[in-house]
Amino acid sequence: MPLTVLAVDDSRTMREMIRIALAGEGFEVHVADDGVHGLEVLGNIDPNVIITDINMPNLDGFGFIDGVRQSGGPHRAKPILVLTTESAPELKARAKRAGATGWIVKPFEKTKLVSAIRRVAR
Numbered sequence: 683m684p685l686t687v688l689a690v691d692d693s694r695t696m697r698e699m700i701r702i703a704l705a706g707e708g709f710e711v712h713v714a715d716d717g718v719h720g721l722e723v724l725g726n727i728d729p730n731v732i733i734t735d736i737n738m739p740n741l742d743g744f745g746f747i748d749g750v751r752q753s754g755g756p757h758r759a760k761p762i763l764v765l766t767t768e769s770a771p772e773l774k775a776r777a778k779r780a781g782a783t784g785w786i787v788k789p790f791e792k793t794k795l796v797s798a799i800r801r802v803a804r
Contacts, residue, residue: 717741
């Protein structure tokens with residue numbers, strides 16, 4: 683059974699890059715275009731891993747992580763990898779406090795992303 687991933691990013695190009703990179707490795711990939719949409723999609727799937735950007739409209743990555751962790755639902759303990767252009771230590775610390783499992787800086791290397799997903803997948 684393939685690992686399922688939810689990728690939340692406001693960039694259509696980035697969502698497609700993630701989808702292509704992961705689908706080619708046998709992952710089932712679902713996408714959402716912001717945190718609000720990500721929470722909606724999460725209501726219909728059971729991903730092994732969630733990937734989120736930080737800077738997005740409507741609900742940013744921090745709000746999305748908070749929403750997942752505070753939902754009390756079946757996804758609150760799912761691994762969440764942050765995939766962003768940001769690299770400031772204070773943002774990494776904030777994401778970790780919110781409940782992020784890991785942090786990957788864009789642009790990503792396919793092999794490193796796949797490895798990180800496989801390492802944290804449940």
